[in-house]
Structure formats: C-alpha cells, structure tokens
Amino acid sequence: MTIQEHAKDLKEYGITVLESALSDEYVKRCTEDIFNYFRDKDNVSKGYRTSGQTIKSDGFNYPGLETCAEVVEAQKVIDVMREVTNDSVRWVHHSDVHINFSGAKQFHTDEQARLWPTTTPNNISYKDKEFEVYRIATYLTEHTEEDGAPFFVKPKSHTSSYTGISYPDAYAVDAKPGDIVMFHARLRHHGGNSKGDRAAMFWAFGEDNVHSIYHSMAAIKRQINQNLKDEYVLSKTLSDKLDKHNISYEIDPDRLEQFMEISPTLDSY
Numbered sequence: 114m115t116i117q118e119h120a121k122d123l124k125e126y127g128i129t130v131l132e133s134a135l136s137d138e139y140v141k142r143c144t145e146d147i148f149n150y151f152r153d154k155d156n157v158s159k160g161y162r163t164s165g166q167t168i169k170s171d172g173f174n175y176p177g178l179e180t181c182a183e184v185v186e187a188q189k190v191i192d193v194m195r196e197v198t199n200d201s202v203r204w205v206h207h208s209d210v211h212i213n214f215s216g217a218k219q220f221h222t223d224e225q226a227r228l229w230p231t232t233t234p235n236n237i238s239y240k241d242k243e244f245e246v247y248r249i250a251t252y253l254t255e256h257t258e259e260d261g262a263p264f265f266v267k268p269k270s271h272t273s274s275y276t277g278i279s280y281p282d283a284y285a286v287d288a289k290p291g292d293i294v295m296f297h298a299r300l301r302h303h304g305g306n307s308k309g310d311r312a313a314m315f316w317a318f319g320e321d322n323v324h325s326i327y328h329s330m331a332a333i334k335r336q337i338n339q340n341l342k343d344e345y346v347l348s349k350t351l352s353d354k355l356d357k358h359n360i361s362y363e364i365d366p367d368r369l370e371q372f373m374e375i376s377p378t379l380d381s382y
Contacts, residue, residue, distance in 0.1 A: 114129075130286065139180075146180040147314075186358065197245070201320055203319050203320065204361070205332060207246075207317040208315065250313065254312050298319075
C-alpha cells in the first residue's frame with residue numbers, strides 16, 4: 114500500500130497496518146530491553162487501577178526503556194502521520210509498555226474522554242471532527258494460531274456513537290513482530306490473548322491542534338496518577354528525537370496546571 118492509501122484507510126475505517134515497519138534487529142533489541150526492565154517488579158505502574166499489571170504508563174520517558182522511544186523514528190509511521198495530518202504532527206505524550214497486559218480485553222476507546230473537562234474554552238470536545246489523534250500498537254513477539262489475533266477492532270466506529278455501531282462482530286487484526294497497527298483514538302478496540310509472554314508498546318501522534326493538546330494533557334494526568342508521580346517530565350532522549358523530525362510537543366505549563374485542576378478526578382480511573 115502507498116502512504117496515501119494508508120492515510121485514506123485511517124480516515125475511512127479508522128485503522129491501517131504498516132507491515133514490516135521495524136527491523137528484526139530493532140524488534141529483538143527492544144523486546145529484550147522490555148523483559149529486562151520488568152524483571153524488577155518495582156518498575157510497574159503501581160497506581161494502575163487493576164493491580165498486578167505488568168505495565169509502565171508513559172514508558173517511553175523512563176530509563177531502561179529508551180529503546181522503546183526509538184520507534185517514534187520509524188519512517189513509515191512518520192510518512193503516514195505527515196500525510197494524515199497535512200504535515201502537522203504533534204506528539205501527544207501518550208505511551209505505555211507492557212507484557213501480557215490483561216486490562217484491555219473489552220471494547221474501549223483511547224481518546225481519554227473521562228479526563229476531558231466538562232466545559233472547555235470554545236467548547237472543545239474529543240467528539241469534534243477536528244480531533245485527529247492516532248494510536249500506534251506495536252507487537253514485538255509472535256502470537257500462535259492457538260492464541261488468535263493480538264488485536265480486534267470495530268471498523269468505522271470512530272465516526273459513530275457506541276450504540277450506533279453497525280459492526281456487531283469484531284474484526285481481527287493480524288500483526289506480526291515488526292508490523293505497526295495505526296488506529297484512530299476513538300476507534301472501538303480490544304486486545305487479544307496469549308498463552309506465552311507477549312511484549313507490546315502503544316503510543317500516539319495527532320494533528321497539531323488544540324484537540325491534540327487536550328488529549329496530551331489528559332494522558333499526562335492519567336499517567337502521573339498511574340505512576341504515583343507529582344509531575345510529568347519529558348526525557349531529553351525523547352525530545353531530541355521529536356526535535357530531529359520537527360514534531361511538536363510543547364505544552365504551556367500554566368495551561369497544563371489549569372487543566373489538572375479542572376479535569377475530572379481520577380478516583381476510578
């Protein structure tokens with residue numbers, strides 16, 4: 114598929130798969146680093162709502178997972194994101210790294226809706242058509258026929274209400290190590306199952322607009338809570354990569370502080 118065809122599928126169906134977007138060498142190196150990182154049980158996100166999850170929210174910013182951050186430089190992803198955002202790409206500070214994550218087995222979306230304030234300037238909402246944030250699922254280990262597909266979606270559900278979806282059955286997305294699954298953050302999706310240990314990364318880009326900034330602030334608030342931190346810190350390792358590719362990421366500190374105060378609480382998140 115061409116870059117333009119991938120972008121068209123993202124707009125129409127809410128999903129596309131970039132096959133062999135990552136080298137075998139990178140996949141192997143990244144997988145090893147993830148398993149090494151989680152050998153220390155203290156490295157998990159201890160504030161995650163479901164205990165016992167081997168997950169690191171905001172993982173790309175943590176020492177020991179620097180290899181994961183290299184994936185943002187995957188040229189195929191950058192090309193598609195530039196095409197789908199009219200060459201105006203923003204990093205939305207939304208990443209997680211995990212092994213055998215069992216917390217996302219029911220259909221859900223990733224637009225961080227529960228953390229958007231009820232009232233925003235100019236009535237900005239994640240439901241607006243200008244909300245163009247895309248998540249990137251990166252599976253690093255093989256899945257067997259017995260396991261089934263690693264990812265399931267409801268195509269086009271990013272354009273309709275949950276009750277109005279005309280796709281009663283899930284569509285299985287087959288992704289091999291080195292493939293990248295890109296999908297709209299509003300698309301209904303859930304993860305598959307695996308008998309063995311499966312490492313994966315989820316991260317996100319968006320069009321550089323106010324909607325992506327709100328998504329960023331919501332993701333930051335959730336990740337701070339899940340990691341039991343007081344503040345969010347963007348690593349220089351990651352910011353250098355974003356600067357290299359002219360990808361926006363800065364957020365006004367005063368605006369972020371105000372968002373933290375007016376957005377919903379995280380008691381049940």
